[in-house]
Structures are given as C-alpha cells and as structure tokens.
Amino acid sequence: MPIPKTAQLRRRLARTALFGLIQGAAYAAGSALVGAGIWWLQGLL
Structure with a gap:
C-alpha cells in the first residue's frame, strides 16, 4: 500500500523543521x- 502524499509531505516538513x-x-x-573567545582574549589584553 503506497504512502499517501500528505503523509509523505508531512514527514518531509518535519525532517526539514528538525534540520533547521x-x-x-x-x-x-x-x-x-x-x-566568549573574543571576550576572553580582550580580558587577556
């Protein structure tokens, strides 16, 4: 049974959102x- 288009789209959107x-x-x-590195370096100078 093929996956409905909406389910595929929702899964792709979820993956994109998670990646983002x-x-x-x-x-x-x-x-x-x-x-923090810049702040630390300024503290040394």
Missing part, C-alpha cells in the same frame, strides 16, 4: 563560542 532547528542550535552555539 539543529542548524539554528549549532549556529547559536558557534556564535556564543566565538563571542
């Missing part, structure tokens, strides 16, 4: 890390 969330979290973590 992970990407956003990784970007935020990277930005925080860079910010």
Whole structure:
C-alpha cells in the first residue's frame, strides 16, 4: 500500500523543521563560542 502524499509531505516538513532547528542550535552555539573567545582574549589584553 503506497504512502499517501500528505503523509509523505508531512514527514518531509518535519525532517526539514528538525534540520533547521539543529542548524539554528549549532549556529547559536558557534556564535556564543566565538563571542566568549573574543571576550576572553580582550580580558587577556
């Protein structure tokens, strides 16, 4: 029995949303890390 189009679309949307969330979290973590690194370097100077 083939999967209905709506179910396929919903699954694809969920995967895209999850990927976007992970990407956003990784970007935020990277930005925080860079910010902390700059702040730490300024503290050394």
